[in-house]
Ligand SMILES: *[C@@H]1O[C@H](CO)[C@@H](O)[C@H](O)[C@H]1NC(C)=O
């Protein structure tokens with residue numbers, strides 16, 4: 001308070017001083033001129049001083065040099081003052097302020113070098129007590145950002161709620177946009193505006209780097225990173241829960257483990273922990289854990305598990321290494337070219353030769369219920385064992401009824417036993433009155449597309465009926 005009052009006193013005394021100065025200049029100059037005029041020619045009316053520039057608002061970025069114009073015509077012997085509030089900056093050509101960043105250029109234009117935020121305000125160019133003109137200075141400040149927490153590192157537990165906050169300053173007030181590095185925000189949006197974002201029920205998918213960008217049109221936008229760590233118990237996935245191999249071959253079992261803190265992952269065969277041996281290696285790359293068994297022996301077949309543990313918990317997944325053939329995968333298209341036969345093709349994997357393959361098929365009745373299925377036809381096939389590992393087989397099923405729906409399953413056996421039964425494959429025979437049907441090149445051709453592009457497809461209504469019927473049977 002005291003200091004401000006003192007300042008005011010100084011300013012006031014300055015004004016008094018300047019007024020005195022002004023008066024003395026006027027009082028001495030005008031009579032002097034008057035007397036010289038008197039000597040020569042008849043007296044002329046001295047023109048009044050006139051502002052040639054206009055007062056306006058100037059915007060400057062901090063660090064810039066700003067020139068506030070004040071051009072006056074016919075100043076005569078008047079003294080031109082620059083003041084800011086009651087503080088005088090310049091009087092005539094004299095610098096009153098001690099701030100070296102201020103100077104007069106090209107007459108009475110006031111230059112402010114290395115502009116600072118505190119330079120904002122009104123600057124008055126005043127001619128004696130006669131007139132004044134106001135220039136307003138606005139200082140534009142590029143954005144700056146502080147994150148909360150200041151470290152930019154946040155940790156949350158799975159299921160918890162976390163708020164990321166950014167405080168920005170600058171002039172004009174900056175806008176803050178939130179985004180995520182290399183990803184969209186958990187809400188699905190690319191960016192969100194606001195001081196903070198709150199994430200609820202966080203899980204590992206929300207972890208990562210978030211970015212807050214402040215911009216106000218002055219300078220470049222500023223972006224700061226915030227890293228969200230989510231702590232959660234291990235989550236284990238297996239690449240394949242059933243892995244086929246053969247004696248003398250190699251097998252690979254793969255587990256994908258997520259967890260924070262980073263879990264410790266161990267392999268078990270049945271309930272025995274596994275150690276690396278000459279034939280067995282365990283490898284971890286990122287969150288992928290691979291158990292490789294070379295030169296597989298029959299004792300290696302069985303039940304394996306991958307157990308991951310961190311301070312928050314433990315998780316386990318089973319997988320089976322088996323010598324039995326893999327379940328059959330069907331490759332034939334579901335629509336037969338023929339009215340009374342269907343060429344079923346499938347593929348399965350077995351290192352040892354296949355000993356027996358069994359095909360079961362039956363007709364699905366339109367008004368059949370799942371509790372009263374039709375009779376299965378059982379076909380035993382002697383496989384030709386040309387290749388090892390991948391076996392492609394086909395069987396032409398004959399004596400089928402036209403315009404009907406059938407289902408088929410396949411099972412195969414090698415020296416380790418029968419495999420799991422395949423999924424059921426449904427197929428359709430052509431109706432009695434239908435034209436030759438050209439196979440669509442893709443098995444999953446959109447029905448409407450087929451109907452629109454092929455006028456030959458007159459059996460479409462009956463096909464739709466069949467599909468409806470099958471749907472009815474299944475549900
Ligand atoms: C593996 O062992 C577990 C635990 O005994 C059991 O639940 C699971 O069914 C087994 N899986 C196979 C394929 O044998």
Ligand SMILES: *[C@@H]1O[C@H](CO)[C@@H](O)[C@H](O)[C@H]1NC(C)=O
Nearest residue numbers: 332343344345393394395396
């Ligand atoms: C059945 O399809 C397979 C594979 O496309 C083919 O090799 C085989 O010759 C076909 N059989 C008949 C009877 O058309």
